[in-house]
Amino acid sequence: MRNSGAVLILIFIVKLISQAAGVSAPGKPKLTSCRSPEKETFTCWWEPGEDGGLPTTYALYYHLENSETVYECPDYKTAGNNSCFFNKNDTSLWVNYNITVVATNALGKNISEPVEVDVAYIVQPNTPENVTAVVVDEDQGPFVRVSWEKPRTADTRSGWITLLYQLRVKQQKDKEWEEYNAGMQKYYNVFSLHPDTEFMVQVRCKPDHGFWSEWTQTTYIKMPDYIPRQRSLWIIITIFSVFIVLILTWTLNVKRNSVKLCLLPPVPGPKIKGFDKQLLKSGKTEEVFNSLVIQGFPPTIDYDDLLVEYLEVYDNEEQELVLDGKDLSEDCIKSKSPSDCDSGRGSCDSRTLLLEKCMVGRKGSGSDQHQYSQHGETSWASTESSECQGLEPGSPESSDGRVKTWPVVFSSPQPHHHYQAETVKPVYHSVPEILNHSSPHIMPTNYHHLHHQDIPQQEGRHGKPACRHSQSYNHFNLDGLNTPAPGVSPSRSLEYVEVQRVNPENMLLLRPLSDPNREPEGSDYAGEDYSKVKEVTSNNILLLRRDTSHHCVDDYSQASQCTTQQPPHPCKPVIYQSNSGMPQEGMRVMGNGYVDSTVLMPSY
Amino acid sequence: FGLSLPAVAVLLVALLCLDPHGRVGSAPICAHGPSGCHIPSLADLFDRVIQHSARMHSLSNDLHSEFEQYFLPSKNHIGKIYRKCHTSNILTPNGKDNAQKLAREELTEVILKLLMAWRDPLFQLHQSMAHQQDFNSFSSNKALEMGDMAHELRKGVEKVAEKMRVLGMLGNSVTGLSAAEAMLPLSDSGEAMSDYELLYCFRRDSNKVQNYLKILKCRIVPEHDC
Numbered sequence: 099m100r101n102s103g104a105v106l107i108l109i110f111i112v113k114l115i116s117q118a119a120g121v122s123a124p125g126k127p128k129l130t131s132c133r134s135p136e137k138e139t140f141t142c143w144w145e146p147g148e149d150g151g152l153p154t155t156y157a158l159y160y161h162l163e164n165s166e167t168v169y170e171c172p173d174y175k176t177a178g179n180n181s182c183f184f185n186k187n188d189t190s191l192w193v194n195y196n197i198t199v200v201a202t203n204a205l206g207k208n209i210s211e212p213v214e215v216d217v218a219y220i221v222q223p224n225t226p227e228n229v230t231a232v233v234v235d236e237d238q239g240p241f242v243r244v245s246w247e248k249p250r251t252a253d254t255r256s257g258w259i260t261l262l263y264q265l266r267v268k269q270q271k272d273k274e275w276e277e278y279n280a281g282m283q284k285y286y287n288v289f290s291l292h293p294d295t296e297f298m299v300q301v302r303c304k305p306d307h308g309f310w311s312e313w314t315q316t317t318y319i320k321m322p323d324y325i326p327r328q329r330s331l332w333i334i335i336t337i338f339s340v341f342i343v344l345i346l347t348w349t350l351n352v353k354r355n356s357v358k359l360c361l362l363p364p365v366p367g368p369k370i371k372g373f374d375k376q377l378l379k380s381g382k383t384e385e386v387f388n389s390l391v392i393q394g395f396p397p398t399i400d401y402d403d404l405l406v407e408y409l410e411v412y413d414n415e416e417q418e419l420v421l422d423g424k425d426l427s428e429d430c431i432k433s434k435s436p437s438d439c440d441s442g443r444g445s446c447d448s449r450t451l452l453l454e455k456c457m458v459g460r461k462g463s464g465s466d467q468h469q470y471s472q473h474g475e476t477s478w479a480s481t482e483s484s485e486c487q488g489l490e491p492g493s494p495e496s497s498d499g500r501v502k503t504w505p506v507v508f509s510s511p512q513p514h515h516h517y518q519a520e521t522v523k524p525v526y527h528s529v530p531e532i533l534n535h536s537s538p539h540i541m542p543t544n545y546h547h548l549h550h551q552d553i554p555q556q557e558g559r560h561g562k563p564a565c566r567h568s569q570s571y572n573h574f575n576l577d578g579l580n581t582p583a584p585g586v587s588p589s590r591s592l593e594y595v596e597v598q599r600v601n602p603e604n605m606l607l608l609r610p611l612s613d614p615n616r617e618p619e620g621s622d623y624a625g626e627d628y629s630k631v632k633e634v635t636s637n638n639i640l641l642l643r644r645d646t647s648h649h650c651v652d653d654y655s656q657a658s659q660c661t662t663q664q665p666p667h668p669c670k671p672v673i674y675q676s677n678s679g680m681p682q683e684g685m686r687v688m689g690n691g692y693v694d695s696t697v698l699m700p701s702y
Numbered sequence: 703f704g705l706s707l708p709a710v711a712v713l714l715v716a717l718l719c720l721d722p723h724g725r726v727g728s729a730p731i732c733a734h735g736p737s738g739c740h741i742p743s744l745a746d747l748f749d750r751v752i753q754h755s756a757r758m759h760s761l762s763n764d765l766h767s768e769f770e771q772y773f774l775p776s777k778n779h780i781g782k783i784y785r786k787c788h789t790s791n792i793l794t795p796n797g798k799d800n801a802q803k804l805a806r807e808e809l810t811e812v813i814l815k816l817l818m819a820w821r822d823p824l825f826q827l828h829q830s831m832a833h834q835q836d837f838n839s840f841s842s843n844k845a846l847e848m849g850d851m852a853h854e855l856r857k858g859v860e861k862v863a864e865k866m867r868v869l870g871m872l873g874n875s876v877t878g879l880s881a882a883e884a885m886l887p888l889s890d891s892g893e894a895m896s897d898y899e900l901l902y903c904f905r906r907d908s909n910k911v912q913n914y915l916k917i918l919k920c921r922i923v924p925e926h927d928c
Contacts, residue, residue, distance in 0.1 A: 138798055164786055190796040192906050218909055257920030257928055258798045258913070282927060306756065307763070307909070 113205075121151035123206030127199045129213045133222045136251040137191065137259050137305070140184050140217050141177040144199045147208065154203040158182040163194035191218045221308035223261060224249035226284075226301045231319035234287075238330075242267075242319055245285040246301050249311070265301045266313070267291075275300075294323040744865055745926070748919040751858045755915055758851040759908040765844050766905045769898050787903035788895070789819045794910055801917050807872055810863050813914050816907050817856035824849035827900050834897075848904075855911070871922060 125147020134140035146156060158171035171182035195217070199210040229246040244265055252259050265286055266275035280286045280301075291297060297320070300313040350357055370390065742750070792815050795801035801809070828845040866872040895903070920928035 186797070186799070192794070192796055192910055216906075218906075253798065255920065255924075255928055256798070256802060257916035257918075258801075260916065260927075307759070 119151075121205060122148075124148065124150045124152075124154040124201040124203045124208050126208045127156060127201045127210045129197060129199055129210055132197070132213070132215045132220050133309075134189070134217050134220050135222065135224050135249075136253060137218065137221050138186050138253075139189050140215075140220060141181055142171075142184075142197060142213075142215070143177070143181045144210065146180060146201060149201075150203055150205060152203040152205060154201050156180065157200045157202065158197060159200065160195050160197040162190070163196065189217055192216065219307065221259070221305045223252050223259070223303055223305060223308070223311045225311050225314045226263065226303050227314075229299065229301050229314050229317045231297075231299050231317050233319065233322060235322075240293075240322055240324055242288045242291060242297070242299075242321070243285060244288060244299050244301070244317075244319075246314070247284060249303065252303075252305075260306045261303045262306065263301060263303045264310075265299060267297055267299050269295055269297055291321050293321050296320045743923075744862070744869065745919075745923040747858075747862050747865060748915070748923060751855065751862055752912065752915050752919060754851065754855050754858060755908065755912040758848060758855060759905070759912050761844055761848045761851065762901065762905040762908045765841060765848070766901045768841060769901055787899075787906070788823070789816060789903065789907055792816060792819065795914075801914065802921075806866070806918060806921065809914055809918050810859070810866075810872070813859055813911055813918075814856065814863070816911055817852055817859065820852050820904060820907065821849075821856070823895075823900055824852055824904065826894075827897060827904075830897055852908075859915070866922065 127147050128145045130143045130145050132140055132142040142158065144156065144158070146154065158174075159168050160171070161168045169188075172185065172188050173183040174181065176183040193216065195215040196212050197215060198212045201208045201210075226246040226249055229244065231242050231244045233240050234243050244267075246263070246265075248254055248261055252261055254261055260282065262282060263280040263284065263286075264277060265280060266277045267288055268275045269292070278286055278288070288299075296318055299317045299319060300315075302311045302313045304310045792812065794812055794816070795804055804812070824845070828842060828849050831842040831845045863872060
């Protein structure tokens, strides 16, 4: 009792001391693998654990299945460190070995986990031997024949072990190997290798149930430079193509007619409706071509109808430009159709307009009017007044007090004659005046009179129709604005007018072009309303072109060209009339190509 | 006479059937000797048999690993539960030298004994696998196929032995052929073995059979593949 107690205490003290000294029992070893190279012997390897700081010995113990007899490893040396080699006598197949490794040192021992091993299933042969590769030259081209021998230890002769072989080939630069299975044979022919390159070859083997061996050392083989003569391939290709050619020829022969039709199509005969071949042959060309004439071509369009929006101009010889007395009103009345408010014949539809003008005119300074009168335009004012008076009672439309534009119409006599001939004429005319004293947009305060002097001449010569004012006679003062017209001089002076806009009632709102007070925004308007001179025809007719929208402007006599254009590009009829005395001045072109003519701006 | 044609035909047929000499017998296909058809040589027979046994062994290997993978995850657990195989009392060579020391007749006998011992257990194995829900039909089909293969292999080896005896390679001391009895797969304690144990044992025994056949072949017909 005392002894055992003393022993225990001693052990305890030793342990404490050893722990203080840093030594301990060994760590647990571990069996890593067991392998048999030929199914007759086998070897097991283990991995030692920590040795605990003290010299440790390892021992392997095993026992067979269903037997309790424990044996120790017969051979620790042959297979190297930490291994156990079982020789033939100690190896039994189809029997389970239960193997453990024990590590022992001064302080204790440690036992590994047991491992069950059946030798029949742990076979891993050695590598094949004597791998040789030779280049064999054949008709089809050279190939490589790789041959080898079985590993020395494996006994395949007695059939105890059956080995399957595998080889792999690659070029030096390739990443991937190309593998071939050779089965049980000990040679292999590798075809289709690249010429003039060096190849690497390796071989390995495996038993029918077991593990693959390691790859052999690399064997190098160099393929010679050769040109692949694939004769057989060419022969096949030739035969095939000949065959195809024969077939094609035969097919073409059979389908002779349709091929001819395809390659040389017949020239089609004439297929004109109404065309009589016989008649042509007989030589009566007149009759032949008569039948081709299509009635109604080219289509004649009534251009006049397209210009309905324009104001009508009446070229009435008897009518004076200057509104004398009451003629104007009468003429105006005459010329207008009472119910036609939208026809653009607003110039004559202008009782109210006249009225307005009268009103406005009266408001203006008297000086201008005097000026007019100086030019012999006294009738203007008087006309106006008369007009106004005449109109006043019967102008319901003036009630709103809005200023309406007074379209002044004039045009060259000839075209007007022409148009006079037809009753309903779309008309365009320039609207020189701008008067819209109620409109905020209207800035200009100028008066403008154009061609004061010329008017009477013109009148004398051309006999302006009624309802026409000379272009220069827009002389209305804006409400409250009494600035003198710049450039207005007793002598001939020209003012340029731009049509500012057309209000919904088909009235043109004009504005003098050279207005220095014009606001910048007016330039926008200017841009819309000005038209560039396109050309001047022989009749002293200006062809204007709308600047911004690239409208084509054509003179009236050539209306056909323009009117056939698309609606977005309407023609703006030229209104300018000029005679020999006028043209140069009348066509005073401004710097930017604008003409001082009055241009009708239809409001689209 | 008054007999119609059908009646006459019937009579003729009846006569033929009754005639003892009119019995139809099966004539061998190769009645005209070796030139008439190709009689497989012993080497060919051996090859066929060995291929058959290889196939059988791979089937058993597959089933065993399937079992191990799905039903018995712990390796240590496996090692501890298996019992002695019912064929362990058949003395089989457990090494190359031992196998080579055995005479051909004994070797053949061992093979046949092994195959015979597994006839009924394989059938039982298939039955129990088919009834259990755990196995999929694939596995139970494999078990069935395995059993059939073992049966055919036995027949094949018997034929080979017959051929060898005809050729004079086998002595007359082969008594095991007739004396091989079916053995019940009972362990020591008398209990029936579990499916896993059966698979484990059969995998080993099929490996033995394949190996023995190869040795036998290379001993008897060593021309090729040896």
